[in-house]
Amino acid sequence: MAKMIRQDDVKCLRGKYMQGKRVLLRETLLQDEASKIAEILPDITTWTSWMKSTTHIISSTQNALNQGDEFELQRIVKGALVQEKWTVNSTRSSDSEPLFYEMEISLDGQTRLGKNVGGAINSLEMTITILSDKDQSGIEIYIDYSLNKIYSLASRWVRTSVESMAKIWMKDIIAILN
Numbered sequence: 001m002a003k004m005i006r007q008d009d010v011k012c013l014r015g016k017y018m019q020g021k022r023v024l025l026r027e028t029l030l031q032d033e034a035s036k037i038a039e040i041l042p043d044i045t046t047w048t049s050w051m052k053s054t055t056h057i058i059s060s061t062q063n064a065l066n067q068g069d070e071f072e073l074q075r076i077v078k079g080a081l082v083q084e085k086w087t088v089n090s091t092r093s094s095d096s097e098p099l100f101y102e103m104e105i106s107l108d109g110q111t112r113l114g115k116n117v118g119g120a121i122n123s124l125e126m127t128i129t130i131l132s133d134k135d136q137s138g139i140e141i142y143i144d145y146s147l148n149k150i151y152s153l154a155s156r157w158v159r160t161s162v163e164s165m166a167k168i169w170m171k172d173i174i175a176i177l178n
Contacts, residue, residue, distance in 0.1 A: 021159065023143040025166045027174065034132035037139065037176050038101035041130065042091065044071060050175045053168050065103060066091060083111045089125065098133035120151035120158050126166075128173070139173060141166045 029037070040046050042064040047057050051073070059071040069088045074081060085108040093101045104127045110118040124145040131137055143166055147155055 021145050021147065021155075023159070023162050023166050025141045025170050026138060027170060028138045031132050031134055031137045033177055034130055034137035034139065035099055037173060038093070038099055038130040038132055040176050041101060041103070041128070041173065042093070050178075051172045052175055053172055070108070077112070080113050085109045098131060100129065100131045102127065102129045120147055120154055122146045122148045124162070126169070128169070139170065141170055
């Protein structure tokens with residue numbers, strides 16, 4: 001089961017200490033499972049087969065995601081169409097041991113029934129890291145976000161929503177193995 005980690009300063013796999021509001025979720029995998037995910041995840045054309053929480057995906061590319069690419073995830077939540085627009089900030093990978101793939105994306109906006117929602121979040125960046133090594137393999141989802149000041153009283157509700165987003169992404173990415 002995925003492990004939610006809450007700390008003031010979290011050192012993610014990239015070795016940076018991140019400040020601000022954050023959510024970190026990790027799941028241990030077998031080496032061949034992590035390799036399979038690292039191979040499939042970069043190709044957005046495969047996303048509709050494993051991303052169960054999403055009904056449609058619109059992308060600026062039909063191949064592997066690269067820096068600057070944009071995509072939109074569409075899902076139905078409580079009978080309403082919710083659209084999330086994302087931009088790929090960076091991708092990194094290795095071809096030698098230890099194998100890894102990392103994608104950093106930022107949320108550009110969210111709409112529900114065509115109206116902007118998610119106004120409490122000023123910025124949200126998610127980093128997905130897959131590590132495949134004989135000693136240690138797994139997936140890490142790290143979300144760093146900031147709130148608009150007027151929504152500071154709703155910070156607990158926003159954190160719950162961000163944690164839920166991390167869990168959904170983790171569940172969907174693990175679905176690549178099925």
